[in-house]
Amino acid sequence: MRAAIAESYGNIQDVVRVSAVDEPAIGPTDLYVEMRAASVNPIDWLIITGHVRFLSEAAFPLRLGSDGAGVVRAVGPDVAAFAVGDEVYFRVAPDRPGTFAEFVAVDAALAAHKPRSATFVDAAGIPLVALTAWQGLVEQAEVTAGQRLLVLGGAGAVGAAVVQLAKGFGLHVTATASAQDAEWLHALGADRVVDYRTPAFDTAPDMYDVVFDTVGGDTQRRSYAVLARGGTLVSTVAAPHAEAREHLYGVRVKPFLMRPDGDQLARIAELSDAGALRSRIDSVFSLEDVRDALGRSASGHAKGKVIIVAT
Numbered sequence: 001m002r003a004a005i006a007e008s009y010g011n012i013q014d015v016v017r018v019s020a021v022d023e024p025a026i027g028p029t030d031l032y033v034e035m036r037a038a039s040v041n042p043i044d045w046l047i048i049t050g051h052v053r054f055l056s057e058a059a060f061p062l063r064l065g066s067d068g069a070g071v072v073r074a075v076g077p078d079v080a081a082f083a084v085g086d087e088v089y090f091r092v093a094p095d096r097p098g099t100f101a102e103f104v105a106v107d108a109a110l111a112a113h114k115p116r117s118a119t120f121v122d123a124a125g126i127p128l129v130a131l132t133a134w135q136g137l138v139e140q141a142e143v144t145a146g147q148r149l150l151v152l153g154g155a156g157a158v159g160a161a162v163v164q165l166a167k168g169f170g171l172h173v174t175a176t177a178s179a180q181d182a183e184w185l186h187a188l189g190a191d192r193v194v195d196y197r198t199p200a201f202d203t204a205p206d207m208y209d210v211v212f213d214t215v216g217g218d219t220q221r222r223s224y225a226v227l228a229r230g231g232t233l234v235s236t237v238a239a240p241h242a243e244a245r246e247h248l249y250g251v252r253v254k255p256f257l258m259r260p261d262g263d264q265l266a267r268i269a270e271l272s273d274a275g276a277l278r279s280r281i282d283s284v285f286s287l288e289d290v291r292d293a294l295g296r297s298a299s300g301h302a303k304g305k306v307i308i309v310a311t
């Protein structure tokens with residue numbers, strides 16, 4: 001079958017290619033899925049460029065792609081919840097990547113039936129970002145209705161999922177984004193949108209119970225000034241000097257890594273079918289154009305998800 005692989009650490013254009021590889025073997029608890037669409041996430045190119053080598057060393061040639069959607073073509077003998085022909089979506093285990101391919105094997109516990117109302121392209125863009133948003137809000141920040149939330153990077157793929165889930169949980173949501181994304185974020189439910197190209201978010205008098213940071217760096221550092229004492233900052237990026245800042249500001253600081261979870265994806269599918277979680281698609285590439293797809297995500301300015309279709 002055809003699959004995208006990286007041959008070594010390096011620049012996307014130099015080390016990524018589409019190649020004939022062995023079809024994945026399935027274990028007793030696995031689904032064998034014919035991929036219809038996969039999404040590009042920053043982690044895909046961060047692994048290739050070596051930026052997250054400190055998390056784990058990659059084994060080359062490395063199959064690429066972390067999440068997606070497709071049709072079950074075979075199931076392992078211990079799988080009861082899925083059958084051949086089911087339409088599923090999933091975030092694969094980090095040590096078993098490979099959704100930029102014609103077929104992938106995924107543990108059934110990490111998959112769920114895809115939202116019925118979503119196309120494969122829309123569904124492919126949901127798993128990694130929606131799980132990140134869910135786990136950041138529910139497990140890390142332990143949000144409750146009525147809290148005030150500041151989302152740093154509200155128009156990013158993760159940020160947009162955070163905005164929508166948070167509104168569903170009854171929070172008051174402010175998001176930072178480019179001015180051109182304000183109307184779209186209000187349509188998703190954001191109560192207030194602050195142009196990130198101005199310093200406004202930390203000069204406004206608002207105090208927030210929770211900051212959900214997807215940007216990091218100086219943006220994150222400035223957000224401590226608007227986080228109420230006793231509040232929580234969760235970050236998908238990193239939180240330097242977390243302990244010192246916890247003491248200084250009297251807050252909790254929680255950088256975290258998302259994990260795959262099929263049960264949570266089943267709940268997220270219900271939200272999607274209820275219209276409470278909408279995808280935004282930036283662009284769709286063929287598998288052969290995987291380098292361009294990775295490059296579009298690596299620009300840092302994709303307007304929604306970058307999708308790769310297998311055929």
Ligand SMILES: NC(=O)c1ccc[n+]([C@@H]2O[C@H](COP(=O)([O-])OP(=O)(O)OC[C@H]3O[C@@H](n4cnc5c(N)ncnc54)[C@H](OP(=O)(O)O)[C@@H]3O)[C@@H](O)[C@H]2O)c1
Pocket residue numbers: 041042043128129132152153154155156157158159176177178196214215219235236237256257258259297300301302303304
């Ligand atoms: N820890 C985890 O488990 C985990 C999980 C998922 C993602 N992440 C990380 O979270 C980050 C976001 O991921 P993503 O998939 O949401 O990325 P993304 O969709 O590629 O983010 C792109 C968006 O970010 C906006 N943006 C860029 N700089 C900004 C700033 N200073 N303030 C506000 N918005 C800004 C861009 O808007 P403009 O084009 O208008 O600039 C663009 O819309 C990445 O670093 C990723 O690696 C971590």
